[in-house]
Amino acid sequence: MAPLSRRSARQLVAAATEMLRAGALATHRRVGYHGARHGERANRLLERAEPPRAEGGEVTAGLSEEPGRGVLVTLLAALRALRRGLDGHRDAGELTGLDRAVEEGACQELTESLVRLLKETDTIRIRVRWSPPGPSEVEPEPELTFTRDDLAPLQLAGQRYVRDEPAxxxxxxxxxxxxxxxxxxxxxxxxxxxxxxxxxxxxxxxxxxxxxxxxxxxxxxxxxxxxxxxxxxxxxxxxxxxxxxxxxxx
CATH class of the missing domain: 2.40.50.590 (DNA polymerase B, N domain, beta-barrel)
Structure with missing residues (x-):
């Protein structure tokens, strides 16, 4: 795997940090757009997180068992829901699945983090390693993949999440x-x-x-x-x- 340029590494680390924060926000409340809300609670959930770092062609981050495990479970559920919604949009042109993904924790902050990642690389592969082994309610997931083809629908979903969030x-x-x-x-x-x-x-x-x-x-x-x-x-x-x-x- 080719090493990252210094600029790309900074951008990817920033986007990965945003992704973890999106998971923490959704752990507190499932809404399509958080904006400035819930930030203090999210920060507390991530206090013991190991900051993302770039090594070679990968960006890695670590979360403490508690409360980090809950954040990661929520984040995985949101990413899976987004992946299903993106597949539905690709296959049938529908947006229903992307809208339903909010119920699983998807939000504008999460789609924006994926957009930032995809602007730096053609393909994102997200892998999770549990230590000790993961919760029984979390199904094994070899990896979740997002590509440049997902960029436009992710941007569209993020716009919809902001538009539909009520005052x-x-x-x-x-x-x-x-x-x-x-x-x-x-x-x-x-x-x-x-x-x-x-x-x-x-x-x-x-x-x-x-x-x-x-x-x-x-x-x-x-x-x-x-x-x-x-x-x-x-x-x-x-x-x-x-x-x-x-x-x-x-």
């Missing part, structure tokens, strides 16, 4: 970390560090003049605010629209 109504409590407006008495934008109400670290939103004034007072006093609105999927769940009912949390 979330939320009531968020957060600490004001940034304030900005163009005019002294006008509306402005605010960024919050989320304390509760949404599984993201930070959100931003536009506020009318009165609500912006409330956010300023909260920032000066060092207290959180609470706000209702819609956490938008198209922003990666990083933006709240329709913000209202803004109040100080004493």
């Amino acid at each position: 979330q109504p939320v009531r968020v409590t957060g600490q004001v970390v940034r304030l900005r407006r163009a005019e002294a008495d006008g509306p402005g934008s605010v960024r919050l560090r989320v304390l509760e109400g949404a599984e993201v670290e930070q959100v931003r939103m536009g506020l009318d003049p009165d609500a912006y004034g409330t956010a300023v007072r909260a920032h000066l006093r060092g207290v959180p605010i609470r706000v209702s609105g819609t956490l938008e999927s198209r922003s990666g769940f990083r933006r709240i629209t329709g913000a209202h009912a803004v109040a100080l949390v004493e």
Whole structure:
């Protein structure tokens, strides 16, 4: 197997890291697009993971028995479901199997990691070695193969996963970390560090003049605010629209 160039090795390692993270995200929750959600939980699941490394023509990574084994079981199920969906698309032109793969853990983050891998190499072969032997519920899998022919349908599936993921109504409590407006008495934008109400670290939103004034007072006093609105999927769940009912949390 030909050795990888330094650039390709970096790209493949980054994509493999994304793949493990996608498995960790899906272990927590099965949705088509996570965006900025669930990141802290995924990071905790991967705390004891051995970072992917490139050697020769291969990229390898190690996961601790717990909780890494659960992440790997989820990741394998998602990859198998994607492989079945891709085969269905190739044979019959249907997308149903790719849509159903979300139930097994497939998500935009996983398809994006495969796309990144396939942009660096013509064929990906994914092999798993269990030590000690794998769980009884996991069937033996010699290897899973993805090729450049899968690139376009993987990109299409990822786009569908983002498009179909609904926005979330939320009531968020957060600490004001940034304030900005163009005019002294006008509306402005605010960024919050989320304390509760949404599984993201930070959100931003536009506020009318009165609500912006409330956010300023909260920032000066060092207290959180609470706000209702819609956490938008198209922003990666990083933006709240329709913000209202803004109040100080004493």
